[in-house]
Amino acid sequence: MARFSSSLLRHVRLQAxxxxxxxxxxxxxxxxxxVGIPVMLVYPQGFDIVRAxxxxxxxxxxxxxxxxxxxxxxxxxxxxxxxxxxIDFRVHACAGPLPAYGIDRPMGRDLxxxxxxxxxxxxxxxxxxxxxxxxWRFEDGGIVLSCYGTHSVFDGISFWQFMSDWSAACRxxxxxxxxxxxxxxxxIVADRPVPQEAGLLYDPSMPERIGLFARxxxxxxxxxxxxxxxxxxxxxxxxxxxxxxxxxxAGVSSSDLVAAFCLQQLSPLMPPQHERSVGVVLDLRARxxxxxxxxxxxxxxxxxxxxxxxxxxxxxSLPELALRCRPTAAQVAHDALFDLLALLDHHRAQxxxxxxFMRPAGxxxxxxxxxxxxxxxxxxxxxxxxxGPAWYDICGVAFRMLMxxxxxxxxxxxxxxxxxxxxxxxxxxxxxxxxxAVPEPPAxxxxxxxxxxxxxx
Numbered sequence: 001m002a003r004f005s006s007s008l009l010r011h012v013r014l015q016a017x018x019x020x021x022x023x024x025x026x027x028x029x030x031x032x033x034x035v036g037i038p039v040m041l042v043y044p045q046g047f048d049i050v051r052a053x054x055x056x057x058x059x060x061x062x063x064x065x066x067x068x069x070x071x072x073x074x075x076x077x078x079x080x081x082x083x084x085x086x087i088d089f090r091v092h093a094c095a096g097p098l099p100a101y102g103i104d105r106p107m108g109r110d111l112x113x114x115x116x117x118x119x120x121x122x123x124x125x126x127x128x129x130x131x132x133x134x135x136w137r138f139e140d141g142g143i144v145l146s147c148y149g150t151h152s153v154f155d156g157i158s159f160w161q162f163m164s165d166w167s168a169a170c171r172x173x174x175x176x177x178x179x180x181x182x183x184x185x186x187x188i189v190a191d192r193p194v195p196q197e198a199g200l201l202y203d204p205s206m207p208e209r210i211g212l213f214a215r216x217x218x219x220x221x222x223x224x225x226x227x228x229x230x231x232x233x234x235x236x237x238x239x240x241x242x243x244x245x246x247x248x249x250a251g252v253s254s255s256d257l258v259a260a261f262c263l264q265q266l267s268p269l270m271p272p273q274h275e276r277s278v279g280v281v282l283d284l285r286a287r288x289x290x291x292x293x294x295x296x297x298x299x300x301x302x303x304x305x306x307x308x309x310x311x312x313x314x315x316x317s318l319p320e321l322a323l324r325c326r327p328t329a330a331q332v333a334h335d336a337l338f339d340l341l342a343l344l345d346h347h348r349a350q351x352x353x354x355x356x357f358m359r360p361a362g363x364x365x366x367x368x369x370x371x372x373x374x375x376x377x378x379x380x381x382x383x384x385x386x387x388g389p390a391w392y393d394i395c396g397v398a399f400r401m402l403m404x405x406x407x408x409x410x411x412x413x414x415x416x417x418x419x420x421x422x423x424x425x426x427x428x429x430x431x432x433x434x435x436x437a438v439p440e441p442p443a444x445x446x447x448x449x450x451x452x453x454x455x456x457x
Contacts, residue, residue: 004113005095006136013086013129014057020064020082022071025152026185027344028299030078030353031201032151034070034120039147039159040111042101042391046141047170047384049091055169055384056089056133062175063162063297065153066131070124076351078124080153088132098142102408103415106227107393114146123150145389155299157283160377162297170384179293185300188291189342198343199336200279200303200359203352212357215365216399225396225419228429230258232412242319249319252326255373255404258414259306260321262369262402265427266420267313270367276313277368278325279360280304282332289334290341302340304331305360325371361399369400369420380408393417400424 060067068082101107107114114136118128130153134146149159165175197203204212238257242249259278267276282302285292292300304327313321330336347353360370379392390408396419403417418425 004110006092008090009093010089010091012053012089014053014060014067014089014133015084015086016057016060016064016067017084018061018064019084020068020180022082023065023068023080023180023182024073025070025078025080025348026182026298027341027346027348027353028185028301029152029182030348031344031356032155032299032301034123034150034152036115036118036120036148037151037159038111038115038117038395039149040107040114040391040393041145041147041379041382041389042098042393043143043145043384043386043389044098045386045390046137046143047386049135049137049143052135052166052170052384053089056166059162059166059169059175060087062165062177063180065180065297066149066162068130069127070130070150070152072124077348078152080130085127086129088129089135090133091135091137094136094138096138097140098138098144101144101391101393103227103229108225111393111395114144115148117148145384152299154297155301156372156374156377157285157300158297160379161295163382164378167382167384176295178295178297180297182298184292184296185298185341186345186348189338189345192338192342194342194346195339198339199331200305201340201343201356202359203347203355204357209355209357212362212365216361219365219400220398222421223396223398223400223419224422224425225417226425226429227393228416228418228425228432229407230261230414230416230432232407234432234435235412235414238318241317242322245317245319249323252319252322253373253375254412254414255371255375256322256325257318258404258416259325259371259402260318261431262416262418262428263308263313263321263325264318265431266369266424267310267367269421269424269427272310274363274367276308276310277360277363277366278306279358279363279368279370280306280325280327281370281372282327284337284341287332287334287337290337302332302337303358303360304328305363364400369402372401372403374403374405375414377405380406380410 064082065080067084067086068080069085071081072078130150132148136144169175235254242252284300284302285294306325308324380388401419405415407413
């Protein structure tokens with residue numbers, strides 16, 4: 001980590017000037033936990049900080065849960081007290097020029113210097129803001145914007161909606177009051193029978209749970225995080241191959257294809273006796289029968305899994321394998337998703353959400369990874385007055401995961417934020433290079449230890 005010097009210029013609690021009724025955390029909120037998620041956007045051209053702060057105050061009016069605090073009621077249930085206690089907004093002056101962050105220089109360990117972490121078990125009942133915004137301005141005018149929020153309050157879809165609204169407010173546009181009433185997730189399953197399990201969520205025995213977390217902790221020590229680029233030319237070639245292979249594969253997405261490509265490279269390094277697993281994060285707002293508002297601000301995530309044998313990974317074409325990286329029809333059926341929400345709400349009511357575990361997370365210990373498809377997230381369109389960012393970065397996670405995002409140019413290429421073992425990262429890097437895509441960077445330039453935080457889905 002290079003020498004870094006900064007001084008705090010401004011620290012203020014930004015308030016919205018509006019309050020709302022308390023919001024009891026849902027089972028989905030509690031399942032994601034109070035872990036903090038640091039998100040970084042790099043603006044070499046900078047932006048008008050005063051204007052951005054003024055716009056942030058305006059956008060907070062549409063998000064009263066963000067300016068609240070996490071509390072625990074007399075009944076023992078956690079809730080958001082929408083009391084407008086405010087978020088933290090800090091401005092720092094940094095010595096020297098903005099580092100040239102990008103695909104050739106991901107933030108890696110530098111990322112840790114740009115946010116002030118909190119402990120998840122020391123946030124409920126304390127004056128801990130649910131969002132911290134830090135502006136790090138360098139001598140050449142370049143800025144690193146750090147946003148560090150609590151996962152139990154919002155997921156990735158919600159976060160980027162908020163950031164898009166902030167961008168709109170910087171353009172002088174009005175921001176509406178967004179849907180945040182948590183009852184929408186509990187009311188839809190109020191009369192539904194509670195299943196023993198719901199798809200990929202289950203309640204492991206205590207010995208199994210202890211073993212799972214011990215092994216996940218050990219695995220986390222071995223993981224690194226790197227950012228690898230698949231250029232548009234290669235993505236287009238894969239899409240052409242999928243269309244040429246017939247109707248069955250013509251509709252596979254770019255994220256399906258890149259997941260299959262990574263699985264092909266990782267599989268030879270995994271134990272041969274286990275089926276390969278690709279866990280998939282789902283947005284429940286997209287399922288109409290669930291009646292969750294599309295602008296719902298909270299956690300509304302589901303989970304799916306694609307499975308394949310070692311032989312299938314080795315012999316299927318890339319488009320065929322991409323189909324096997326998708327959730328099954330049964331997993332995304334409405335009844336299965338209703339069961340998922342019913343199970344989560346049951347454990348919320350019993351204060352036992354902590355008992356639930358996602359099977360694909362356990363499969364990362366054997367022969368799998370989690371796919372987090374963020375291709376459609378607008379991170380490179382967050383214009384705070386002087387153009388969008390040139391780079392987006394996020395911490396690694398404590399299990400094998402592939403986060404897929406667009407390139408800064410949004411040219412059809414993909415950036416792969418891959419948390420995996422060093423040998424696995426190198427296998428994917430070499431496979432991309434072997435297809436004539438990109439030169440390999442110097443050894444050691446692109447890789448960092450993961451943090452314990454989860455990525456915002």
